[in-house]
Structure formats: structure tokens, C-alpha cells
Amino acid sequence: MALLQATDIRKAFGGIQALDSCSITVERGSITGLIGPNGSGKTTLFNVITGYERSDTGKVEFNGLDISRYTPNRIFGMGMGRTFQLTRIFPRLTVTENMHVAIRRKGLASLLGRWSASSEHARALQLLEFVGLTHLRDTPAGSLSYGQRKLLELAFILIAEPQMVLLDEPAGGINPTLIDQLGERIRELNRQGVTFLIVEHNMEFIMGLCNRVMVMHRGAKLAEGAPEAVRANPAVLEAYLGD
């Protein structure tokens, strides 16, 4: 049984059919790429899956559970984290404080306790080390560079130990060294059992990282398969170059 299964998703914004009977499947333990020309519905699909938008029709199943009508916080609590195309961090909180927002809080006592004295603090610092932001831990997140923000966003999602992470253009607008580092981190997490679904325009990055690639076009899935096969698919080339 696939970890994530979206079936026949439709979503219209006024007259624009952003998603038109879109169905995707993400296998447990995979790194799946999601590519497609601008406006093909990739981000909308992410929003529908993570509860930020409600689909008009269709069903999203995560771990066999129908999550189509769940709110974002509930979906996150079930183990699915996401990043945003334009990173969304908390600019006026420090980097460490950002890390603590996503920590699961069980019970009132833990909620009212001091975050800096919590048992998860060590783990927060460990994850900052993992993404290489330890030296910036007391800096307001708003003064981080774009690439550092992407790393921070990834780190604070990881603190909740998600089964699945959706990354929206993780390599967009960041420098090549950082892209390599990011790819390395994703592979390492994948080895630990985290499933990834990645939207990306950087073909080199996605072809090198993913074991499966899906192509979206006009709100529906156009092609799917191993990276090389997808790259050679004439329909895909048509979608990118034609029209």
C-alpha cells in the first residue's frame, strides 16, 4: 500500500482549472520528484495534500486514511511536513525558537513549561547542527539568507519526525554548493526512512536525487517513471517546449 495516494483531485480557482482529475501515488521510502511547466498545478496539489486548500472533488489518502478534509495542523500531526516555495519561517523569532514551534506538545504541563528547558531542546540543537546553522542559533531568523531559510524550514519540519516531507522547490534560488549539501541531507534522511515528494525546476538536482519522477501538465499527471525514461518521453518534451 502506497504511503500517499491522491485520487482524481479537481480544484478550480474561478474559471481556471488548476487541478483536473489529478492522481498521484508516492511509495513509502521513495524520493519522488514532481516536475512540470509553470502553472501546471504542482503547488496547488501540494496545498491540497497538506490541507491548505480543499479540493473540489477527489480523495487524498495518507497511510490508508482519508485526509481530504483535515486541517493543516492535523495533517502535520499525522507525520506529513512541508516547505513552501517562498520559504515560510518566523522572521522575528530566533533560529532556535523557530525550531521549537514545530515540537509536538503533549499535555498542558508541557505547553506551559519553558521551551528553553524542555527535553526536546537538545534535539533542536542537534538538527541545527545537521543543517549547519548552529552558529546562527540566537539570530533572528529574518536575517538569514534565502538558502539558510530553506535549511531552517527543513530542520524545523524534521523535529516533528515526519514520515513524509513535501519540499516545494528546495533548490530554487540557492547556490550550487548549498544545493549539493541539501541533496546530501535529503539522501541521508531518506536512508533513515523519510519519504520525500519534491517539486523542483532544477532538472539536474531532481534527476540525480529521485528514484521516480512524475510530470504534471495542465493540472493532471502527464507521465511517470524512472528519471531517464521521463526525460526521454516525447510527451514531456512537448509539454515543456511546445504549446
Added chain:
Amino acid sequence: MAITARSQAPTGVSDAERAQRWRPYQIVFWLVCLAAVIAFPLIISDPAITTVAFFTLVFAAAGSAWNIFCGYTGYIALGHAVFFGTGCYALTIICAHWHIAGGWAPFEFVPLAGLIAAVVAVPVGIVALRTRRHTFVVITIAIFFIFQLLAENNVFGLTNGMTGAELPIPPWSGYVYNLPFYYVILVILLLAVATSWFVRHSKYGLELLAIRDDEGRALGLGVHTTRVKLSAFVLSAFFVGMCGAVWAYYVESVFPPFAFDALFDVLIALMAFLGGLGTISGPLLGALLLEPAQQYLTIAVGQSGLNLVVEGAVFLAVILLLPEGIVPAVSNRLFGRAAARKATPVAPGPAGPSGVAGPTDTTDATGARAPAPDAGSVATER
């Protein structure tokens, strides 16, 4: 000190470590302030002055409570007079209904009055918090006017309308009249500040601050935003309601336009903005600066309404010149926060192409200012 701090910043002394070093001075500073506030009415016993001091503490407490919700979440409510007025009338009705005599007894019902204000805040919050930002501000103002009209027209037969209602007459007189009120409101103030401090350092408070920075992102990280916002709203209403109750007992009678006072809405917001929105000490400093001034202006030019013009001008000046408020501005200067941030070396490896500068305001309470008890010189009844 500021120079040392700044020069050390590039060598890796973090803001947290620097704040740590200042902590002992901070604690001493707060203790001195506390001692001064406690001793103040015993040393300067002129009722004209202690009256102003009492009003200042009322606003400091109400402002701190307002800040717990509005400052931390960034939802600017301009309708907290609803809870102030509810507190006023709650105590009035309790005393009338149970035939409470003047003396210490009415004070015992102040927490109950606060609780009633908190209960009223639940439906108000549920309605108002469906909206965000500017809409939220407008909705809170609208709700405030609904309550004012309900009280003026005595719709539920609770307020006695524009005739007003009486509270028990306190038995104290002359030079000691202000003292019980002063110390009761001081206790409420300390509780409000302690709550504010506690919230600021808890995970709960972190969730409030996360909502302020990016509510949608917080929701996507598992924060129960609706629940968190509503609980903070109700908590702030509880303290504001208690302030209203003490104030009502002090002035001995309540009238709808004074219990539900639009000026109150604006003043507590203005005080928090001036001192520093979302800081623990900001509302205290704001109240200390503005309330004596407002009392003075009411006496000096109140008849022509010029005091309102001046207060409006102050509001504009604060927004234009000190948008982050005094406490964050001073704190940045003192701790070299801004300088340290500029000097923070960007990571050699994982550096992005564009260093995006963040907003300059911080929400830390370091470098705090507390209410030094030098209240103004003119007394008045509101």
C-alpha cells in the same frame, strides 16, 4: 558596556550569552523598581499624586494584559474596554445583589468580576477571531460599540442605563483612601506581569509569537491556532476585567460611557505601542509615561477637548518615529543587537546569494524598563 558588547560580537558572543551576563543587573533593577512602587504612596502621600499613581497602575495592568494577547499574537484589538466595562458592571451588580458593604469585602469579588469578563470574552473572541488583521481591528471596535449601546440602553436590565449605578462606599477617607486601591491594583499588576513573563517564556507563548509572524505556517506545524488565540484573548480579558472592577469600586459609581470608554481602547494600545508591542515591560513604561500626561492634559485642556488632539498626535508620532516602541529600541542600542546581527558572519559554505534583512524589532524583554513611581502631579477623577 554597549561598546564592549559590540566589539565582542564578531568573536562569537551570542545575544543569549550577553543577555545572560546582564541578568543579575536586570533582577536588581526590577527589585528596586518593585520596592519603589511599594514604598511610593507611603513616602508621597498627597492624594492628588497617589490618585494619578493609582490610575497609572490600572493602565499598566490593563496594558500588560492586553499585550498578552495583542502584543504576542499581533492581533490589535481596539475593544478591550468591553472587558473593562464588564468588570465594572460585574462588581457593581455583585455588590448590589449580595448587599456587600463598603470596606475590603468588595475586593474579594474582583477575581469573580474578572472571571465574568473572561466568560464574556469567549463568544466575543469566537466571533472576532474569525477575522484577521485590519478586519479584526474593525470587528473589535464594532463589538465595543455594541456593548456600549447595550449598557446605555439598559437592554438586559443589568446596567441601569444612563442613570448609572452605585457601588458600596469605601469607609476610608482622606489621606488613606487611595492606599487599599493602590495596593490591590498593584497585586493585579504584578500578577499580570508575572503571567506575561510566564507566557513569553513558555511554548504556549512561542506559539502566540509564531502566529504573529506567520499564522498559516504555524498551522502547518501543528499549532492549534484557533485554540491558542482564543485562550490568550480570554486570559487578557480576565485581567482587564479585574482592572475594571477595582476602578469601578474606586470611583464608586459607573456610567456606560465611562465603563465602556472608547478612549480606554485607544490608550492601552497606544501605551503598548509606545513602550514596545509584545515586550513584557513595554506596556508598563507606556503607562508610566502616558497616563500621568493624560491626567494632566485632561485637567489642563480637557474642557476644549484639546487633550484628545494631543493624544492622537502622540499616537501618530509613535507610529511614525518609533514603530517598534521604546523598549526594543533601547534594548537594541544597549545590547548591540542590531550591530551584532550585522556583524554575524554568514556561514562560509551554506550561504545563499541574497542576504535578506529581517525586521529590526525584537520581542525580547531584555533591557527592560519598569514603572518607576514618579507619577505626575495633577489628580483628577475620570
